[in-house]
Amino acid sequence: MGDGDEKKTEKTMDTVAVSNEWLEGLTRAPHGQLEGLTMDGLKIVESSKGFIRCHFTVPDRITDGDGNWHVGAMATMIDDVGAAAIFSLVGHVKASLDFTISFLSTAKSEVNGKTAKQ
Numbered sequence: 001m002g003d004g005d006e007k008k009t010e011k012t013m014d015t016v017a018v019s020n021e022w023l024e025g026l027t028r029a030p031h032g033q034l035e036g037l038t039m040d041g042l043k044i045v046e047s048s049k050g051f052i053r054c055h056f057t058v059p060d061r062i063t064d065g066d067g068n069w070h071v072g073a074m075a076t077m078i079d080d081v082g083a084a085a086i087f088s089l090v091g092h093v094k095a096s097l098d099f100t101i102s103f104l105s106t107a108k109s110e111v112n113g114k115t116a117k118q
């Protein structure tokens with residue numbers, strides 16, 4: 001490997017790390033901002049080029065009147081995590097030309113229950 005190749009490698013960004021930092025930064029955004037409100041609590045579990053797996057519990061503040069995950073909040077999450085996965089692969093964000101989500105069922109927020117002895 002020549003000197004020019006080594007310098008090129010040193011300057012190459014770690015797109016997976018940059019994607020993770022950007023996504024984690026969105027979770028810390030002020031709650032007055034859409035991403036901060038929607039993505040608070042998102043945890044990256046695994047990531048590699050073109051792939052990000054997250055854990056997320058839907059908080060009550062982003063549910064609709066029936067206790068379902070609000071479709072707008074869900075779309076925001078999908079768009080942001082998708083953008084981070086794309087960046088990790090190609091090194092820049094590409095625009096979504098067709099962003100379609102088919103809602104086949106509702107997604108409830110996590111419910112914890114406790115039964116008391118009668």
